[in-house]
Amino acid sequence: MGVTVLQAYPMPENKSGAHIIDYLSKRLLSLGATHAGQFLVDCETFISTPQPHNGTPGRAVHVLHNSEYPASTFSIIDSGTGKQVSLVADSIFDLLMLKMTNTFTSKKQTKIESRGARFEYGDFVIKLGSVTMMEHFKGILIEIEYKSCMILAYCWEMIREMLQGFLNINVGKDFPSYFAPQTIMTAMGQQQMHAKHNDMYEPTDTVKQYLEQFTNYRKHVSMHGSVSGGIQGGLGGQQQQPVHMSPAPVMGAAGGFGLIRP
Amino acid sequence: MALVSSARESLPHAMNNRVLPNLEYLLQGSILESAAEHLMHRLKGLCDNVDTSPEPFHDMEVCMSLQQPNSNQPLLLRVRRALGRDAPFQIRYLGQPEVDQRRPTLVRSCMDCACSNGILEFLTEMGFRKEFEYIAKGYMFRKGRMKITVSKLIKIVPGKQQDMANEPISQSYIVELSVVAPMGQENVGEEMRVFAEQLKPLVQLEKIDYKRLGSMP
Numbered sequence: 328m329g330v331t332v333l334q335a336y337p338m339p340e341n342k343s344g345a346h347i348i349d350y351l352s353k354r355l356l357s358l359g360a361t362h363a364g365q366f367l368v369d370c371e372t373f374i375s376t377p378q379p380h381n382g383t384p385g386r387a388v389h390v391l392h393n394s395e396y397p398a399s400t401f402s403i404i405d406s407g408t409g410k411q412v413s414l415v416a417d418s419i420f421d422l423l424m425l426k427m428t429n430t431f432t433s434k435k436q437t438k439i440e441s442r443g444a445r446f447e448y449g450d451f452v453i454k455l456g457s458v459t460m461m462e463h464f465k466g467i468l469i470e471i472e473y474k475s476c477m478i479l480a481y482c483w484e485m486i487r488e489m490l491q492g493f494l495n496i497n498v499g500k501d502f503p504s505y506f507a508p509q510t511i512m513t514a515m516g517q518q519q520m521h522a523k524h525n526d527m528y529e530p531t532d533t534v535k536q537y538l539e540q541f542t543n544y545r546k547h548v549s550m551h552g553s554v555s556g557g558i559q560g561g562l563g564g565q566q567q568q569p570v571h572m573s574p575a576p577v578m579g580a581a582g583g584f585g586l587i588r589p
Numbered sequence: 590m591a592l593v594s595s596a597r598e599s600l601p602h603a604m605n606n607r608v609l610p611n612l613e614y615l616l617q618g619s620i621l622e623s624a625a626e627h628l629m630h631r632l633k634g635l636c637d638n639v640d641t642s643p644e645p646f647h648d649m650e651v652c653m654s655l656q657q658p659n660s661n662q663p664l665l666l667r668v669r670r671a672l673g674r675d676a677p678f679q680i681r682y683l684g685q686p687e688v689d690q691r692r693p694t695l696v697r698s699c700m701d702c703a704c705s706n707g708i709l710e711f712l713t714e715m716g717f718r719k720e721f722e723y724i725a726k727g728y729m730f731r732k733g734r735m736k737i738t739v740s741k742l743i744k745i746v747p748g749k750q751q752d753m754a755n756e757p758i759s760q761s762y763i764v765e766l767s768v769v770a771p772m773g774q775e776n777v778g779e780e781m782r783v784f785a786e787q788l789k790p791l792v793q794l795e796k797i798d799y800k801r802l803g804s805m806p
Contacts, residue, residue: 365593366593367594375715375716386714386716388715394593404711406714412710413707413711414704414705414707414708416680416702416708417702419701422600422604422610422700423666423680423702426664427655427657427664427715429659430664430716431715442593
């Protein structure tokens with residue numbers, strides 16, 4: 328395992344997702360990368376009903392799986408106040424979630440996944456994922472991992488060059504937004520700026536980047552509710568509601584990430 | 590090329606094949622501190638790993654509960670952590686005991702899940718509240734798939750972090766004989782009953798009827 332950066336591929340107009348994936352795969356293969364299996368990252372969100380009488384806000388528990396870590400279940404809870412706590416557990420945790428269906432109900436219509444081919448090139452692993460929600464194509468996510476390094480600050484330039492050279496994506500010099508400095512609360516209760524790009528990278532970081540991107544795709548749907556609302560309304564008779572997420576998708580304002588690192 | 594599947598898809602498969610959830614078969618008893626030494630000797634003789642001394646353990650357990658709407662039974666999860674050893678936290682879900690009186694042991698569904706150390710904060714954010722906590726310190730023996738623990742339960746005095754400050758709940762040791770096995774293994778109970786017979790002169794291991802203990806969580 329090493330530092331991983333997740334990047335949304337800007338979708339050009341009048342091109343299909345399959346066409347882009349095909350173009351990127353061909354490009355990778357002809358530049359010397361080898362095809363090495365498939366991958367899948369999926370996310371399901373459980374929502375609790377707010378209980379105003381005792382002041383409990385509605386909470387969202389995101390449960391994610393990553394085929395790179397097949398025995399683990401990753402979960403991230405959004406308390407509704409901007410605070411996030413993450414957990415890595417055995418995959419039997421999914422069964423425990425099912426025990427709580429009275430309190431936490433699954434938002435089936437927001438099940439989202441990124442699935443596709445996995446390529447290797449030396450110390451790099453490149454994954455081209457098509458994102459689908461309820462069988463609807465949403466976009467393309469490119470995951471790039473540099474296996475020999477655990478700290479982003481030391482290898483960002485190399486990853487960036489890889490993204491630009493191999494995949495022809497224009498990437499700015501700054502660290503990706505997930506690694507941007509953020510305000511955290513120290514154990515003493517003081518606010519402090521924390522430079523995430525110097526942290527030791529962990530598998531949870533990959534999953535959190537996926538959640539950030541998935542959240543954006545889901546938001547996109549709730550903004551253009553009419554696009555899928557009709558289809559989903561017909562399925563379960565349920566009203567399309569915007570998914571509860573913390574107000575700020577980008578960690579800068581949400582903060583607290585540094586605190587919950589194990 | 591084989592398509593990868595998510596754990597989400599393999600779980601229903603495991604449940605259909607009755608690999609999950611597991612069942613816990615349990616017998617419990619207690620022994621006075623003065624007699625515990627005899628029991629330990631007996632167990633050393635009866636159990637596997639005769640060459641090695643019994644495995645000591647020192648765990649802290651916190652029971653968390655979640656009030657569920659449309660149900661008067663709260664959901665209980667037990668979080669266990671080894672003190673003085675670096676090991677993942679464990680969460681355990683225990684179901685209601687089966688009512689079948691003919692079974693020689695208590696039988697309940699059981700799910701064990703290792704997790705990272707943010708679990709208590711995670712459960713608190715989910716709305717769980719702390720129900721009770723204690724420390725168990727003692728020894729574990731193994732015989733085949735049976736697990737025998739002899740341990741002392743220690744009350745945690747709030748505000749005192751030191752182990753020495755905490756008081757034992759009683760001068761007796763709790764003795765537990767348990768097996769966690771997949772469903773449909775009927776002979777487990779019998780195996781345990783036979784083993785419990787062998788300890789009879791020292792400790793009476795019984796199927797505890799939790800309903801008779803009142804509204805204990």
